[in-house]
Amino acid sequence: MKNFLENLLLFKEPKQTEKFILKENKQDTEKDSEKASNKNPSQKSNKSKEKDGDTFLDKILGSNQGDDEQEPGAEKKEEKISKKLSTNLKYMKKVYSIPKNGDIVLRAFDIVVKDKTIPAFILFYDGMTDREVINNYILTPLMLLSNLDIKGNERKIIDYIKNHILPQSQLNETSEYTSVIDEINFGGCGIFIDGIDVAFAADVKGWEHRNVERPNSEQVLRGPQEGFTEILRVNTALVRKILKDEKLIVEDVIIGKRSKTPCSMLYLRDITNESLVEEMRRRLESIKIDYLIDSGELEQLLEESSLSVVPQLMATERPDMVAAHIADGKIGVIVHGSPFVLLAPVTLVDLLQSPEDAYMRLPYAHLLRFVRFLGIFFSLLLPGLYIAITSFHQEMIPTDLVFSIEASREVVPFPSVVELLLMEVMFELIREAGIRIPGPIGPTLGIIGALILGQAAVEASIVSPILIIIVAITGIGSFAVPNYSLGLSFRVLRFGYIFLGAMAGFLGITLGLFIQGILFVNSKSFGVPVTIPTGPKTATSFSNNRLIRLPLWKQERRADYLNTQDDTKQPKISRKWTEDNKKRKGDGDEE
Amino acid sequence: MAMKNKITFGSFEASCITITLITTQLFLNLPRAMMEVAWTAAWLLTAYVSVIALLLFFIIDRLYRPFEGKDLLDLGEHIGGNIGRIIVGIIVLLFLIYITPVILREFSENMKIIALTRSPLSFVLLFFLTGMIIASYAGLESIVRLSAIIVPIIAVGYLMIITGSLRYIDFSRITPWLGSGPYEIFVKGAPRISVFAGIILVYFLYPFIRTKKNFTTVGYASVVFSGLFFFIGVLIFSLIFQYPTGTESFLPIYELARLVEYGRFFQRLESMFVIIWVASALLHLSILLFLIAYVFKKTFKLKYYKPLIIPFSIIIFSLAIFSHNLLSAIELEKHFRTFAWMVTFLLPIVLLIIARFVKQPAKKEGES
């Protein structure tokens, strides 16, 4: 106890940690220091930046060299594949616990070459592989093969098998057990042949999976209707389908000791800030975890602060969103098995944006955006404000309304805070249960439950009808938050505002907003403050985001805070035809 | 000994926080205080005082040229080593510790008057104190960034109050044009430049905004915009409340907010005004508390400022409940407003002039 109190009251020296700050890359700083411009706060201090920039570059170079030397997973076991097939067979049987293991298939066969038979076996998981492919393109060529003219050294045999016999697009040749095992675990087929000290791993993945469908959680009326699926390569392909650029890099990282989940990091080589890529790589590679199933887990492993009120990575189901953000200089992370792709760094404005904002014409987009902001405002503050106003600031309610609220509350036994909390908890319950209720009755039951409950509660004088309206508006508003994670954050914060409003009216609400503001400006996503276009004001803050959006042809620069390698998105005049029009008109006048 | 700061921010943020520190008294009693001196010519006094403040800042800015990126404490050290720094630090600390509890007390008392009439004072104080402590823990960067978000909102709310009450204006109310007379306004009113006492923040933000250009921008922007807000507020207030009546009102801008109404439905919106009012108070008090801890830390060359926050907030809390009633707190503020200009304008000018003379020997040290 004494210790605890001491810990609590006494100051402990904080550990010196250097946090990642997204800085400008080398070329940029050089360029800028020449210009010595004062465009934005982060560029203010070129002198010291250059120093830092150097160290960063060194780091990048250092670790890059390291990357070239070692391949992922290579360091774990050094055991090499033996020339003797029996050793290999024994080893693999041990590894896969054959015959205990039911779904692993070990098929031994012989390759007949002239007078000699060479024993061989293949190994694959049933159900994860495509049987057709194995039968037709691995077993058939190997078993039915004759006239294999083995001459020269062993290397030749390997090349011959690789180049002439196995018609496989992805065929890896490896001399280590671990890599072939990894391939088999991920739906590959291991081929071992006697007499050579390498094994082949063929890509014959063929498991059952979901097709590309509409995104469930982020639907739009206007815009692409495809959503990510659970398959990594399908997902990368969906992004590549949009960004047909060879500079789009898909870097693979394997995470999870048991699950060995393949993840991909997507970025544009010539746009994205190098230190950002380096930081993301560093974080991804350093994760040591047993299993990784969804990107939701990865998000928690990558974020800087677990208790922050703002999500620090954005999860989206939409390939178009991912492509757009990557093109703007962000990094995407795809996790195999998760239809949600992570994007970083992310700001509050990104989280409040819907993809439709960009696809709609300007006036409609703004209408939608303002309605959305209103919804968010309601979902966060309405119950708190209601409590604050009705219990502290009655004078500001219009007289006519006061009378109707008073009349409707007359028969309600609870104080309005309890009444409100009751209804809010009820609503959360319906929402939570609505997801779990199976099948098509789910949403219906939710609505009916809400309606009947609401009506009955009013008729039984447990709540007042005005309160039902408040809770309903709050509920509807909370669905307007485009980002699910942020919506959840607001749902939690809402209760805080109810308490504060009940404690001290507007004073409490304002204190809440102030503290929330402090928490918001304090949170960073990969070194970028989440409140960036306004929090720290940046040069191009008006380019796209914030409250208003400029016309598409006016969005000439990439977001300043990303410190991209190439700042300009499009030339000053992106609609060439407007210039042509002017010229044409000029000609006409002269004639 | 130039501090190696990792935290930097732009001139917009720095201006916002400085404007908050200066203009918050507008929500307390500034228009009334102006009217008490100049009677019907309160707007004239405000404009006059703003121009003087601008001139003084011009002088300070000029004198500051050779000392880029140094705050007052660095200057003190530049002049007289440790002793110089500690003397300057103690003066500034006394200045800050004097005003913070007074402002805290006034805001809490006003809150009690306009909204929470039955709550005990300590309850209201605690609300403000919580915000202050959390913000100070989050650090200067967070406070400054938040101010960049909040200050525009406060400004919009403030202008809404002003425009909402415009229909009551009557130009005869600011006549006779010279009110209490030129001597009262231009000579006796001159110490009123203390309303710009908050500009002291700029001298301490200098290491964070780094460049000379930023310092100049922030300083001028703060004085000009604060002066503008003051001027608008005082002018509209005296256009609506004629001279003797205006000196009765305890919270002038709040009285203006009470006038805002749109038809039968939207009346008495002054409670909404409480939101921008508390927000600006919280920001104001947070930066003051942070500044106290920061100056203390820097004066005595401590390594951390965070452990100082709780002790200082306890001191401020105790001092805030020290005065018997609100009126004596207001009296304290009045005294403050008569001498504050010495610390904010006279002290830097004196320091800078002395620093110029001792420039030679200390130059090397300054660069390290």
Added chain:
Amino acid sequence: MNKKIVFLILVILSSALLTSCFDSKEIDEKAYIIALGLDKGKNNYLNMTLQLALPNKITSGEGESTSTTTVETPTLYAGLNMINTYISKEVDFTHCKVVVFSKELAQEGIHDYIHAMIRGREFRGSMFVAVSTGTAEEFIENATPILEMNPAKSYEMNFRSYEYTGFTGDTTLTNFYMLAECSCRQAFATLVGVNPYEDSDEFDPKNSTFREKGHDRPLEGDFYAGKIPKVYGTKSEVMGIAAFDGGRMVGEFDGQEALFHQMLYGTYQSSYISIPDPKNPDAFVILNVNQGRKPTHHVEMINDAPINSAKVQLEADILSIQSGFNYENTDNIQILENAAEEHIKKGMLRFLNKTRPMHADLCGFGRDLKMKYLLWEEWEKVHWLKKYAESKFNVDVEVKIRRPGLMVRSAPAKGSEGDVMK
């Protein structure tokens, strides 16, 4: 670290539970007053009347929507305390729409009550200040809404009727307070009263002011509140204004004078005005008059006595020409305009001369003089409000008739005896 957070949360939560909600009051724990009446008490300083809204009745629409109570008390807040003992909910002034003083009390001075209302945060600035020709108690007792269930709305609409009748004025608490403390103007309050008639046979021309004004018959504005010849419906009436000097009521003005006051003061919007027909003294021309421009005032001090001139510019549409005379052409319209100007000017001068002995500069002539001074002390020395009693008045009225309505001439009704015209 986690322990720390848990501890902090516990501290915050427990402090929240321990302190919580000092001021919090549910809406249904309060009784809202919509009208406050102050009379001189028989045995004590005050007779305080409160009209409470009954929200259940207001929303259900059945029965009386208000309840009235009167208590004799030394002060306003003392009375409140007394009333709170027998009214189950806490009485609240935040939605009070009107405060009525009896004439007797108003003549003794009401500025201390006005100060009390400005000082307290509960009273709203848009509350109307009224003076009852009878007792305030009587007025509030009789002020029952007819068209709406909501008495608050009824008060608000009724007291704002000056916008289209011109017979009262904008007498909100804020306005009253600021005018009462102004050194160049005087405050005024709405005059209210209770109608005495039970039957239309009882109508008495003596209750009108038309004779002293030299009118042949009572015009629409020639009444004080409580004297309007009308029966049925609500008994409460709102008409005319009461002038104040230094917080004491010094005189009352009838509806027409209130209208001229508004025209001279600058708050006039529009109303119907009957002008005696210049061609036929038995008939009227009815105009819908709007204020063209704000009136301008000019004050000149000659021999230490002010000469106040005002210029009033009005615009009018013709609503009715009873005589049928063809005023609707460019020559004749001049005649009508002159007649209207003459009629209004005469009324205004009468009104202004009536204000003079009361020291009541209701129209704000002092503003103009005040603007000519540089120093407050010099202006103070003028003692304008005292000097006002020595004023002479000049009024320049300009009426421009803009539109004739939907008819451009009035053809006579054809009858057996030829054309019928009044």
